[in-house]
Amino acid sequence: MSSIAQKKGFGATVWDYMTTVDHKKIAILYFISGGLFFVIGGIEAMMIRIQLMKAGNDFLSAGLYNEIITMHGTTMIFLASMPLLLAFMNAVMPLQIGARDVAFPFLNSLGFWLFFFGGIFLNLSWFLGGAPDAGWTNYASLAMASEGHGIDFYTLGLTISGFGTLIAGINFLVTIINMRAPGMTYMRMPLFTWTTFVASALILLAFPPLTIGLFFMVFDRLFGANFFDVAMGGNTIIWEHLFWIFGHPEVYILILPAFGIFSEIFAIFSRKRLFGYTALVFATILIGFYGFMVWAHHMFTVGLGPTANAVFALATMIIAVPTGVKIFNWLLTIWGGSISFTTPMLYAIAFIPSFVAGGVTGVMQAMAPLDYQLHDSYFIVAHFHYVIVGGVVLAILAGTHLYWPKMFGTMLNEKLGKVTFWFFLIGFHLTFFIQHFLGLMGMPRRVYTFGTDQGWDAYNLISSVGALFMAIGVIVLVINVILTTIKNERVGNDPWGDGRTLEWAIPSPPPFYNFAQTPLVRGLDSYWIEKMEGNKEGMVYAEPLGDIHMPNGSFIPVVISFGMFVASFGALYHMDGDKAWALPVLIIGLAITFGSMLVRSLKDDLGFHITKEELLRDAKGGNKDGSK
Amino acid sequence: MAHDVHTPTRSHTEYEYLRRQRSKEMRSQLTSFAIMIFLTLIAFTTVSAGFSPYLIVPIILLLAAIQVVLQLYHFMHLSNKGHGTVAFFMFSGMFVAFITVLTFVTIVWW
Ligand code: HEM
Ligand SMILES: [Cu+2]
Secondary structure: OOOOOOOOOHHHHHHHHHHOOOHHHHHHHHHHHHHHHHHHHHHHHHHHHHHOOOOOOOOOOHHHHHHHHHHHHHHHHHHHHHHHHHHHHHHHHHHHOOOOOOOOHHHHHHHHHHHHHHHHHHHHOOOOOOOOOOOOOOOHHHHOOOOOOHHHHHHHHHHHHHHHHHHHHHHHHHHHHHOOOOOOOHHHOOHHHHHHHHHHHHHHHHHHHHHHHHHHHHHHHHHOOOOOOHHHOOOOHHHHHHHHHHHHHHHHHHHHHHHHHHHHHHHHHHOOOOOOHHHHHHHHHHHHHHHHHOHHHHOHHHOOOHHHHHHHHHHHHHHHHHHHHHHHHHHHHHOOOOOOOOHHHHHHHHHHHHHHHHHHHHHHHHOHHHHHHHOOEHHHHHHHHHHHHHHHHHHHHHHHHHHHHHHHOOOOOHHHHHHHHHHHHHHHHHHHHHHHHHHHOOOEOOOOOOOHHHOOHHHHHHHHHHHHHHHHHHHHHHHHHHHHHHHOOOOOOOOOOOOOOHHHHOOOOOOOOOOOOOEEOOOOOHHHHHHHOOOOOOOEEOOOOOOEEEOOOOOHHHHHHHHHHHHHHHHHHHOOOOOOOHHHHHHHHHHHHHHHHHHHHHOOOOOEEEOHHHHHHHHHHOOOOOOO | OOOOOOOOOOOHHHHHHHHHHHHHHHHHHHHHHHHHHHHHHHHHHHHHOOOOHHHHHHHHHHHHHHHHHHHHHHHOOOOOOOOHHHHHHHHHHHHHHHHHHHHHHHHHOO
């Protein structure tokens, strides 16, 4: 059934992707939808920069501006960066540890569809009476006062997509703990796998506080509870605590996989083993722990008192230590290496100074007295864009070029890749460097306009021009993707020529069972070891060729997620009181979700076997691509 | 991975070994059960003896923590082989939760 490569119609392909439980296809789903949300968030960013291009501009009204900045932040963090990183984790991590799939393929698909429907729900707010407008941090004192349904779209949408992320995190943890190939000890895992592991642990521990905060908000707004209502004995600050107990680990959930991607790139294109592998691993774990002990640095000006501010200031500064350790390890990896300046490597090299700049402003903000000056000014905006764009987004762009061949079997054009790189890098620094000074000059963040007499005109204009550069860079990337897809020149196992880890030892894209035989891992950088010993096959095997047990695809994850989507509309409009249909919709949605869960539990689904003969036929016929 | 499932057959020594293991486990379970009842008695006694709440509360919390550990190791098999990662994750989670709560009750709220 599997080895006959046939051309499928469009509908069949869509159906294939909607029912797939294959981690490589789920990766592509995450990649496409994450990319789509990235473009939406980018358009919102452009609108912000157009509005602030000159003093007293009236391109956007004040209210619409609030909605756009809220949706820009929320979209970029939850619907673009996270899924794009999850795409790379799905595409690469199981290959790096020599596994045939993740531990729970069905849950993997469920996680994706929950995220997807949550994201769609959130964005539908634009057409259904207005988007959320209390900032991506959604502070309760603002959010409770917000009229309309925007905030409810935020809370319910993030609840659904948060479940998806939590499921993905748990799945990756179990996969890495249980499904490593023989010989793949923890201290032989590639760094991207390690950072996936720690980021997943952070997801596991950090998402519950957010879920609780969102639940409180849902109950306050929709069902008349009073968690945040001070007049009724509630506490509005508790939202800020819950949000940041989640929020600070969240920024590490984003940056750690980015560190992982860059670690792979530095080693591959310096043609050297990572310097200080062990230190990098322990720095990653340490950052994970520290990440939970610093949340109140976002709340210095709330009035927690000098003791709390001092403790949190110190704790925050300590995080810079393991981060610095990593920077030095990367520099020493490049040092003396035989460097090739490919597109991914350019991104990696540009990442170091950009990210260090963001780290330095971070430590500045960690000094509580100074933060009284910086807080809620454009300085903060500059800081977090330096770490997030200079770290996470550069990593996503680098990873797109690096792993494109492994995911799609073709190579992105290097010339266009470098054009994108230069436009994006110059645009990025142009946009955000100057915002430090805007902040110091007193420009508050989240204002929709400013006056000519404030002296911020020129700097804001420069910042807007920079954003245009970044947009051009992204457009060139899209063109690159289209051209590459049309040309469709297939590449071999190791298109960069210097791959070190297992994923480069198998075809691009890999067959749907990944490894015909489970590999035996003999050390760190196992593919490199085999290459150096002249092993043409790229790996040694831990088992003879035999039948492989594979899971069946399933449509149920889509149905479960769709039920939640429907139920959310019911919950949201139930609050209005004048819509009789809301309660039935809520009940029907939940019935769909729990009904399909029941079907899944009661129906045995034992999967199928690929026989040895089929595997042999694949190997001979050179069925190299992932299609069944 | 072939799907020819083979049923394990135990040799006599293996059988004996398992038997000894099991009775050892049984003994440890009974001991910790006894300890737990004893700890519970202490908890009740402190309350009924009418000590100051500032003494009772920490004592009861401490006893509860000991009970949890006993429960985890002797009844939920955390001491068995291959549970290292599980233990690491559990204790990391508890540690993070504990630090967070401690922060609130020490420097944030009071
Ligand atoms: C050296 C490490 C870092 C330190 C010391 C640091 C410190 C801080 C501090 C003190 C604030 C609060 C400033 C204020 O609102 O007054 C802040 C805000 C922020 N940081 Fe960092 N940071 C570091 C790294 C990062 C990284 C790696 C990321 C993300 C990848 C990040 C993302 C953010 C975001 C998104 C905000 C703003 C949140 C908001 O108010 O909307 N930071 N940082
Ligand atoms: Cu933070």
